Amino acid sequence: MTGAEASEAEPEIRILGFEDLEGWGEDDHAAALAAFLETCGDLRDVDWSALCRVAQDATDARAFFELFFRPVMIDDGQDALFTGYFEPELDGSPVRTPRYRYPVYRMPPEAKVTRPWLTRRDILTSGVMEGRGLEIAWVDDPVELFFLQIQGSGRIRFPNGRYVRVGYGGYNGHQYSSVGQELVRRGTYQPHQVSAQVIKNWVRRNPVDGAELLYHNDGYVFFRKVDHVPAHKGPLGAMNRSITTMRTVAVDPAYVPLGAPVWIEKQGRSPLNRLMIAQDTGSAIKGAQRADIFYGTGDAAGREAGRIRDTGRMVVLLPIQRAYAMLPDPLQ
Template structure:
């Protein structure tokens, strides 16, 4: 995380970083739409799950953070804890807010190559470990650059499903032998993520207002090899590992090495919001207005900006239905420890 210098300036808090300046405005809990009606105890359960390993870096001294974690274990009133321990602060960086969604796919798969299951998920090649230099691109890997090396973890029936599993970074594979394999992020090829949806809108392949995961899926499937070439506009490629020890009700492992929780975990840009902090999210979903206390427990290659976040909707078809069309404005309000702000 970049070094941050905090400066109080009247009613506003300014953060200056090595790359840019952001405005940070302290808020009251009364400013949070729906705060009193939320299930604060449910958010507390999720907060405790990653509190001890919070990646707050230099911004929140460890002594302050561990004190909060110990207090959180014993408080009888979750709402009172959050109101007493934290100061809501809205961070802006001049960019428009955007709240998208992600989910854990459930896909049919095989541990071996068959006529039906022909599209591999790869483990990370050993030569990629420990380097940040761009390696082979998605197009090169899809053309067979890794074929025959024994790096295949599992095989899928649909190349479009494989692409979107890369976007999500984790999934449940229902194998032909009846078992379930959980797969998670195992590394990347170090190419910069490029949005296929934005590319399709800019080139006229899809109207900008119709771009969604579902629309991209349909277009690619309808256009065969040409559709698959469009996916290669994104040179970034994800490698996977088999994840063991998760209960069926657990979400996938997030950036804090713990399972994320449906509708309570959110991916953020940790250049602005340190992982582990509570955040208040106000946006819209397919079910209507959404206002909820969530915990910043994940990151994503496309999640960049102070008011940019990705809501974890859960696993399976219903979660996909919601996440695939989630693309709304709103506001993200980060909770900073009051003791850090000198209160």
């Protein structure tokens, strides 16, 4: 069966027992419950909202999950793939200085109505953004700013120790083009050699050619200030609530309901068996067994997230009646 045929087929649904989840008894279920409570209040479906009310008074987290949920394995025929993501943290300033001279822009009004708008090169070299007060902050590294746009959100640390958090504010309408794939096309690297850190190092070693490489991506992301999220909490996910380090996972909502608990059994160099909450999405996260694990904020989290590309399996925890309703009708 080809990948296309597998993706079009009806997924296979199996209900498991909690005893089938490797390492279930050793996890910190209270930490998972705390993450669940971050977003369950926004779930409007009657089954989920009822469970959220119960969760608020739960004194035994493991018993709560075992009593009200059933583990559901959803297999769409695609191999499982776990990756990692993080929230970048950049050094910056609220004003331009000789060190901090690369602007983090809000979206200009005309970019919202003209689609596609200007390319990355035009935005940064034509002067169209200057003198309009569109700068949220200024940072000291154009490469880190480029990857901030790829992540879609991050924190900027000012010299006085204050932080400003920025979130996705829109884009210019041009399709994203991978600069990593461009380096492979040029013969600079082999596919297995390319990573975010490799790209950053190459651009810094080759500043002129590096600037041209970044222009290869016509897509450009604008930001907005996210003032209502405290600096000590995680960035906003797809549910517009703070996500939790190593307890939030980005999923494909076509298969996994946002807000649902999911059991992760990730293999690879750093195996991970953990109960997480599906609180985010991503354009590259497609399929029943595809997930992106949130590793936190800053460089260390970024390095760890960048190393993750592992197999395993993901099991969704659904309210009991929902779980059994997903099973195929034996009479059909």
